[in-house]
Amino acid sequence: MTHDIAHLGHVEMLTDRFDESLDFFTRVYGLKLSGQDADSAYLRAWDDYEYHSLKLTRSDRTGVGHIGYRAASPEALERRVAAIEASDYKTHGWVDGDDGHGRAFRFEDGFGHLFEIYYDTCWYDPGDTADRPALKNTASAYTGAPPRRIDHVNLLADDITAFRTFMETCLGSRVTEYIQLDNGRIGGCWFTVNNKTYDLACTEEHGRGQGRLHHVTYATDQREDILRAADIFLQNGVHIETGPHKHAIQGTFFLYVWEPAGNRVELxxxxxxxxxxxxxxxxxxxxPERKKGQAWGLKTIETFHTHGTPPVE
Amino acid sequence: MTHDIAHLGHVEMLTDRFDESLDFFTRVYGLKLSGQDADSAYLRAWDDYEYHSLKLTRSDRTGVGHIGYRAASPEALERRVAAIEASDYKTHGWVDGDDGHGRAFRFEDGFGHLFEIYYDTCWYDPGDTADRPALKNTASAYTGAPPRRIDHVNLLADDITAFRTFMETCLGSRVTEYIQLDNGRIGGCWFTVNNKTYDLACTEEHGRGQGRLHHVTYATDQREDILRAADIFLQNGVHIETGPHKHAIQGTFFLYVWEPAGNRVELxxxxxxxxxxxxxxxxxxxxPERKKGQAWGLKTIETFHTHGTPPVE
Amino acid sequence: MTHDIAHLGHVEMLTDRFDESLDFFTRVYGLKLSGQDADSAYLRAWDDYEYHSLKLTRSDRTGVGHIGYRAASPEALERRVAAIEASDYKTHGWVDGDDGHGRAFRFEDGFGHLFEIYYDTCWYDPGDTADRPALKNTASAYTGAPPRRIDHVNLLADDITAFRTFMETCLGSRVTEYIQLDNGRIGGCWFTVNNKTYDLACTEEHGRGQGRLHHVTYATDQREDILRAADIFLQNGVHIETGPHKHAIQGTFFLYVWEPAGNRVELxxxxxxxxxxxxxxxxxxxxPERKKGQAWGLKTIETFHTHGTPPVE
Amino acid sequence: MTHDIAHLGHVEMLTDRFDESLDFFTRVYGLKLSGQDADSAYLRAWDDYEYHSLKLTRSDRTGVGHIGYRAASPEALERRVAAIEASDYKTHGWVDGDDGHGRAFRFEDGFGHLFEIYYDTCWYDPGDTADRPALKNTASAYTGAPPRRIDHVNLLADDITAFRTFMETCLGSRVTEYIQLDNGRIGGCWFTVNNKTYDLACTEEHGRGQGRLHHVTYATDQREDILRAADIFLQNGVHIETGPHKHAIQGTFFLYVWEPAGNRVELxxxxxxxxxxxxxxxxxxxxPERKKGQAWGLKTIETFHTHGTPPVE
Known part of the structure; x- marks a missing residue:
């Protein structure tokens, strides 16, 4: 772990049902809308310090647009760019950024996922609005909504070993947990750039997809927030895929739902x-350990192995 | 923040009621005993990865023996030692370590607190005992006890500004929050070497003490663990000083009790x-902000400003 | 306990800041508005089965309008009416009821509190609206708000022993807990007509008030709902009087706030x-037991002994 | 509902692995041992007011021995006995009771389950032991264990409609929820004698069993107690059958495990x-509603429909 990269900053999620997805994220899931431009809504949890942690973009398909990590300093950003440029990974050079952050360097993982790293960012400022937090050490008003901050993203790739090299080379990530399949392949790998247990997971692509998204996750303060969310999802007709339960891997208490366009979202x-x-x-x-199911015995349901976005035949 | 220091490793707590203190920590508070030598018991929470996070030492007084931080690597340790030796802080050189870790470099903060940094450590190994965890990504068997891992220590010092320089110089810590008094002095300061919100706090000494301890804290998984602990403390006749409530500073949900010898311990x-x-x-x-009390309005009780260990007249 | 009375049905609360009180109860506290007439708003928690459990009435003062209990059957209602009429308590005879229930028999406790008992009621019917619950065994849509159902009301009276006779005579209540003062008087008394630990408490009037209200309480599913509510109250500038903490008496986990007009409301x-x-x-x-404070040691704050509505000089 | 019966008092559970079952209930599940006689251990949760709520009896098979309900008064007991004697249900007359209660009247439901009703009982008295509760309104010392009091028992019967008549006739129970099968039969029925949502459930026997037990349940204060229990069960190698999750029926948050002899136990x-x-x-x-699974979508697992004790081929 190089410490050059500070943390996962945001994920751009594509939706072919933009209005429904936006309604879901703001009214049901509990994110806040920082702003919108022609094609995208910029969303954040109540304690995300940046302008946005989810960029929801109108598209003709679902899945992930790009994944943004924030560097620890301008110098660290340069070091990472140099390391990436010295590698064989495909790069797109610098882009200007958007409403949420300044210039960013873009590159690909070889499996169809677009990454960017940046340092200059827009700290969210509620100003003198009702969104000003009662406690000055939080980013905005507490709403009671479950998501406190973005937590991680889970991607699908054909070759996790190769993906691991990518994460180590480009982001300086370290591996905290992984699945070793009987056939010798790595079935899944959990990465972090800081002290979180993981900020990105990559699991094996079982369809014939390219650059697919498995899910995006926000962290809650308490497990109870997730139990409450389950009832809110139920009341709002949201498809609850699996959970609440506890993962054996990483020990995370989880709940997976599909937003209206089909992207999987976790608390x-x-x-x-x-x-x-x-x-x-x-x-x-x-x-064999994986076959035991989740921590408390829940069998992993089939769609969890097959459903990603965009869907594949 | 240099990242040279990885995390707070352990605190040595002195007790003049060793047996009662040990009974409290193991039977009521919920730590596990890794081992004992002539004068000390080595204790850990169920998910502390090191052999111990609390060294409880028989003494003729209460308070803190020393505070141990683990370095990020052997090289990082050397860098820190060089930085400390280049400073004016009093050093004690290398010591051999104890049952829980290897050689450590010791130094003082100028207010009577002894620190040490080390890299070589003993990972706790439950072996084939009942303490083997059901989930291999945790350090030992889950017992249901509230403390999951050591969280932070709070010291008292006469001059917080000077203490801040010490923490930055010797440990490469950064400040996350602080109290600015009307008289221009700093009333308290919260430090971290990693992504935790703080691993050490220092607040102003209001007695005439030297090298005093305010409290040692363990982290729980959920707030509910703390509510349950309150009932357990009540049942066991433990002095509950204040809480459960939420700090405005750092937003931490807290509960403070005094162990039998009088050292303050927090969940x-x-x-x-x-x-x-x-x-x-x-x-x-x-x-003025501090005068509002804690986050939900609880007035900070008087002993919280005056009681430290060892006590002073 | 006669079982003639089934449960506390509703409390009428008076407010001299009707719009602010209504905004508080619907937007912050989390009740739902069933309807309004000229002077009153009819409110209910998401799982209250009746049309309303709180009747919020515009007035030139604060406090309690009346307290309504629902009888177990038409026959039980008649039995209670006969018992009340056979007593010396002042009665007002039958009234027509309101939007929330049918005819009711009204009577007084001798301390200025107006009670009514009724059997015919309006079951809340969400019809085919968004308020239709996902689970048919709950009364309306789950909103995530803390209050699930009305729990109890706390009144103030000069003579708790006399008040106890009133409750036993008129409602067939039983006492579950009480405070025995050193001077021989009863300091407080907790009553129930069913298996709840209490549905009405009466504590000693320390001002020179008449017919005063101490507080109205709604029950939450979990303690975590109350911790979350504390942050919501904080964010919305609500006066948090005391809590969250646990009462020694009845062991209830509590949080007291004042709604905008000054009436005390509990979760x-x-x-x-x-x-x-x-x-x-x-x-x-x-x-002496009461002097120990609440269950976990919190000292009962002064206003809790003195503040009631309407206020007195 | 007659109110003649106050509440479910205890269940006698048979085990052919007595020592292991007793170890499970006391060390893992969290009940307390009030006492033992030659064949039975008398167990209770920390806030059960009676001497025992679970009588664990050594046997050559598993399942339920008898189910005990406590009457509301001596007169109510007589009324119930008269009603039962006036019916066609098989009776066994009065028995002396055991360590936990006085004389009891025994009768059968026609499906092989033995019931008893009694009034005279032994209030649990911790005396001056460590089991004396810190709060005098609770029955014994708080231990931190999940079960607070016995909640309900679930039996299996071939004809739920007939079982319903039994419950109404003999205990004066009322039905709060039930399953209406497409074939016109009742698939399950939930009964209560008080304000609890249910104290006994009866579901259809899908094996060819007689007098079988589906499960016995204890209530926890919070859902978090159940999540903690799941980790404790995991750590202790207990078979977790299903959960934690929320039932659609009755909305109960649940966790089912099998004690060492195979009897299903719920929190x-x-x-x-x-x-x-x-x-x-x-x-x-x-x-069709049942086919949707549990409240948050969990499919009911097969063993839940087939496993009862004693097992059948």
Whole structure:
């Protein structure tokens, strides 16, 4: 872990049902709208410090537009850019940024996912509105909504080992846990650039998709926030895919739903778990161990292995 | 923040009622005993990865023996030692370590607190005992006890501004929040070496003490763990000083009790709050803001300003 | 306990800031508006089965208008009316009811509080609106708001022993807990007509008030709902008087706030506690026991002993 | 509902692995041992007011021994006995009772389940032991264990309609919810004698069993207690059958495990839900509604329909 990258900043999610998706994220899921431009809505959880952590973009398909990580400093950003340019990964050079942050360097992972790293950002400022927080150490008004901050993104790729090299090379990420399949392949891998247990997971693509998204996740303060959310999802006719339950891997308490366009969205709670050990040895999960299901015995449902966005035949 | 120091590793707490203190920490508070030598018991929460996070030492007084931070690597340790030796802070050189870790470099903060930094450590290994965790990504068996891992220590010092320089110089800590008194002095300061909101707090010494301890804190997974703990403390006749309630500063849900020898011990829950922004601007709390009490209006009780260990007249 | 009275049905609360009070109860506290007539708004929690559990009435003062209990059957209602008429308590005879229920028999407690009992009621019917619940065994759509159903009302009276006779005579209530003062007087008394631990409490009037209200309370599903509510109250500038904490008496987890007109409103959670024993012996709390404060040591704040509505000089 | 019966008092559970079952209930599940005689252990949750709520009896098979309900008064007991004797149900007359209660009248439901009703009982008295509660309104010392009090029992029977008549005739129970199958039969029925949402459920026997037990349940104060229990069960190698999740029927948050001998045991939390309406109309669940699974979409697992104790081929 180089510490050059500070944290996952935002995910751009594509939707072919923009209005319904926006309604879901703001009215049901509980994000706040910072602003909109022609094609995108900029959304954030109540304690995300940046202008946005989810860029919801109108498209003719679903899935992920790009994944943005914030660098630790201008110098760290330069170091990462140099490392990426020295690699064989496809780069797109610098882009201007958007309403939420300044210039960003873009590159690809070889599996169809577009990444960007940036340092200059827009701190969210509620000004003298009702969105001003009662406690000055939080980013905006507490609404009671479950998501507190963006937590992680889960991508699909054909070759997790190759994806791991990408994450280490380009972002300086470290692996905290992974799945070792009987066939010798890596079935999934959990990465972090800081002390969170993970900010990105990559699991094996079982369809013939390219650049697909498995899910985007926001963190809640308490597990109870997730139980409450389940009832809110139920009341609002949201498709609850699986959960609430506890993952064996990473021990995260989870709930997965599909937003109206079909993108999978998670609420998760890690409790007080952090990876503080500088010499943390990645935890290996074997295929027999995975077959036991989730932590408390829930069998992983079939769609969890097959559904990604955009969908594939 | 240099990232040379990975995290707070352990605190040595002194007790003049060793047996009662040990009974409290193991039977009531919920730590596990890793081992004992002639004068000390080595304790840990169920998910502390190191052999111990609390060294409870028999003494003729209460308070803190020393505070141990783990470095991020052998090289980082050397860098920190060089920085400390280049400063004016009093050093004690290398010590051998104890049952819980290898050699450590010791130094003082100028207010009577002894610190040490180390890299070589003993990962706790439950072996094939009942303490083997059901989930391999946790350090030992889940017991249901509230403390999951050590969280932070709070010290008292006469000059917080000077203490801040010490923390920045020796540990490369950054300040996340602080109290600015009307008289121009800093009333309290919260430090971190990683993404936790703080791992050490220092507040103004209002007695005439030297090297005093305000409290040691363990983190719980959920706020509910703290509510449950309150009933357990009540049932066991433990002195509950204040809480459960929520701090305005750092937003932590807290509960403070005194262990049998009088050392203050906290259980705390920060929810999903982390300091991920690399350019986090320390949050300033003014004296009028502090007068409002805690987040939900609880007035800070008098002993919280005066009681430290060892006690002073 | 006669079982003639089924449960506390509603409380009429008077406000001299009607619009602000209504905004508080609907937008912040989380009740739903069933309807309004010229002077009153009819409010209910999401799982109150009746049309309203709080009748908020525009007035030139604050406090309680009347307290309504629902009888177990038409016959039980007649039995109670006969018992009340056979007593010396002042009666007002039958009134027509209002939007929320049918004819009701009204009577007074001798301390200025107006009670009514009724059987015919309006079951709340969401029809085919968005308020239709996802689960047919709940009364209306789950909103995520803390209050699930009305829980109890707390009145003030000069002579609790006399008030107790009133409750036993008129409602057939039983006492579950009470405070025995050193001077021989009863300081407070908790009553129930069913298996709830209490549906009405009466505590000693320390001002020179008449017919005053101490507070009205709604029950939450979980303690976490109350912790969340505290942050919502904080964010909305609501006066939090005391809590969250746990009462020693009845063991209820509580949070008290003042609605904009000054009436005290509580959120409470009793956990799984019920009074199922038919021969429950009322629990006596002595004055020294009360001096210990609440369950976890919180000192009862002064306003809790003095503030009631309407206020007195 | 006659109110003659106050509440479910205890269940006698048979085990052919007595020592293991007793170890499970005391060390893992969290009940307390009040005492033992030659064949039985008398167990209770920390806030059960009677000497025992679970009588665990050594046997050559598993399942339920008898189900005990406590009457509301000696007179109510006589009324019930008269009603039962006037019916066609098989009776066994009066038995002496056991360590936990006085004389009891025994009768059968026609499906092989033995019931008893009694009034004289042994209030649990911790005396001056460590089991004395810190709060005098609770029955014994708070231990932190999830079960607070016995909640309900679930039996299996071939003809739920006939079973319903039994419950109404003998206990004066009312039905709060039921399952209406497409074939016209009742698939399950939930009964209560008080304000709890149910104290006994009866679901259709799908094996060829007689007098079988589906499960016994204890109530927890909070849902979080159940999430914690799941981790404790996991750590102790207990078979977690399904959950934690929320039932659509009755809205109960649940977790089902099998104790070492195979009897199914539940932990459940109903939140603030009570049935207070005296004219509550039983909620009907159709077969298509049941096919949707539990409240948040969990499919009911196969063993839940087939496993009962004693097992059948």
């Amino acid at each position: 998760a709670n890690a409790g007080a778990r952090l990876i503080l050990a500088p010499d943390w040895k990645p935890v290996k999960w074997t295929e | 705390a829950n920060a929810g999903a709050r982390l300091i991920l922004a690399p350019d986090w601007k320390p949050v300033k709390w003014t004296e | 409470a959670n009793a956990g799984a506690r019920l009074i199922l024993a038919p021969d429950w012996k009322p629990v006596k709390w002595t004055e | 459940a939390n109903a939140g603030a839900r009570l049935i207070l309406a005296p004219d509550w109309k039983p909620v009907k669940w159709t077969e």
